[in-house]
Amino acid sequence: MLQQVLSNLTVVSILAVINSLLLVYYVIPKISWVIITRNLNEKPNERSSHKGATPTMAGVAFFITLIMTLFFIQYYDTEHIGLNLIASATLIFMVGVKDDLVVSSPKAKLFMEALAVLFLFFHNALESSNLNGFLGIFEIPLWFVYIASTILVLTIINAYNLIDGIDGLASIIAIIIFSVFALIFYSINLFFYYLVCLSFIGMLFAYLFFNFSTKNKIFMGDTGSLLIGFCIAFLSLRFMAIDVSLYSHFTFKPENGFFILMAILCIPLFDMLRVIGVRLLHNKSPFYPDRNHSHHVLIDFGMSHFKATMLLGFINYMFVILIIILGTFLNSFKMLAVFFIAFGLFLLLFYKLKRSINAARLKVVK
Template identity: 45%
Template sequence: MLKEVSYYYPILFFVGAYVLTYLTIPKIIKIVEYKNLMDNPNNRSSHVHKTPTLGGASFFYALIFALFFLKGWCNHHEAIYFIPGLTILFIVGLKDDLLVLSPYTKLIAQFISVLFILSNESFTIHSLNGFFGIYEIPIYLYYIVGAFIMVTIINAYNLIDGIDGLAAIVGIVILIIYATIFYMTKEYFYVLISLTLNGCLIAFLKYNLSSNESEEKIFMGDTGSLIAGYIISILTIKFLSLSAEKYDSLPFLMENIPLIAISILIVPLFDTARVFTIRLANKRSPFSADRNHTHHILVDYFKISHQKASFIIGGFNLVFVYLFIILGSESYNFWLATILVATVIILGYFFFIFDYSFRNIKRKIRYRKKVEKAREKGKKILKKKKY
């Protein structure tokens, strides 16, 4: 039997994760600087100075601690099934941040990690509740679709970690929505997991949004983005696998659940679909690196700061979900799907018209780095004149 949640439990888990992350990130920065494990800028980087990475290491042990105390809050021992996948992605993310792994190695690790979750019966998706007339689905299809959904979300979240604050802000928005949904459906284990990771992301945001010259600046790295994406993918699968009785307490039609899930993840999913399409159209691997992401366009083309671009995208995510929940309470999935497709097409065209070619981007980056170097030389000359 599940425990009833008291008002102080959410506060305890959120504050505990926040304090743990906030106090340990400075220690991680010192170790990274001492061992010279800094992230060096290259021709597609958004930063111009060497910056510590591995900030996501703090997410890992905060979540492990939380899972230890949460093991009595679940009927199907879900907490135990989180740990192997988190550990695999932590090790792979850590190695990728230090040595750089191939995308396919990370992909294999992700598939292994999601299998632990899919093997737990509490995540089994038995029905789509009338989504486009689909009700019962066979178990083999659940494994195929479930693995595809989880791996897509993990990679999509990993790919939006390209400018300061974006992955954390989008993650905070998504986790607030999921915490609310699971509170309304009385799935308290997932409420507390959402709040734990949210505490980590909010604490991390303070360091991630520091200026490039700040000694406290740090990146989440693949270590953090893979772990956060993994948790978000688990929450999504759980949302899709809730029973019909649980859905009755939510403010939207049951058959619209898959579309609501897409709307919650609209930012990472749209950006990934758009970037993969561009790369394949240019006859390149979908995993090849470039600066064609939505956030890069806002920063490079519109000259918006990282912080402003991150808050604009995060704000869009929140507003989009709110509108979809309102529409999903009355509109059937055909009209809701039409609105979603129309929105994606309009946004895709909006970013397409800027002729955002890779060569133009490289020229802009070279010019920006020349300006930065010129400024640094100017500062050094002024300092010498003063003395």
């Protein structure tokens, strides 16, 4: 009887969202109690957008929920990749826990993240040596696939980790990303990945209740942001490995698949590139912490956490729609030009905002 229930996609889809939401909603207060009791609250620094010490490590609830979800949706794991995901996610979870308790060096984090990617490479479902004509390129060597995939995963993990700076932003961006991926995987009958997306959507909606709360606030911490970033990267690899024959389900051209992925991840990626560029221009390390992130600029400009989050989420969502539309009739070379223009406008917007903020501060000093 239970097996029949779990083989019904509609029922499992509803359960994936509801169970994830309820489990995270139940576990987070327990985590908060432990953090507060052991005096492990995250204390604000000069970069923080918060004033008081706040519990963190809500990502523990995400990890527990992910493991439970993977058990219940194993019927749909036709590619048998669930164990690889569990092994990789466990490594990432360990890195996040350590970083939340005792700050890790960037090099140590990158090494462990790369090791986690290795566990994914033990499965060939994420391998694809065909770029489908992206910038005129078709077949590429398998060794290059592994290197490029590792760089892509590390970039996505850390780009997502960097946007976790104000209430709700990381969650809203992730909900948008998982929603788009869910639609894509559902349309091509990759239901295991679709259900993973639904589970994370349920988790993040539950987390938002606490993250926006004034009395029961908690942060996801690196435990959460690294895990979510890794799972987004995992889904990104599977998206890039979609067989070219399945592109008949989509309106956009196969050669534009990479640009669709970049659009889905646009806010984390654009923000990371912009921040690294600003730091290098000031002769600082790319890992140097500062308040140059897009969300910091919007907060300093006078926006509330909620408004800044909604604005960046809206930009991300609309850009995905725009790129999917353009991807139906533009080739990959023209799409590359579109991305350069879009990134240029993104840089210009936040340059103007930053100048306005600095000018206002100078007036106050005088």
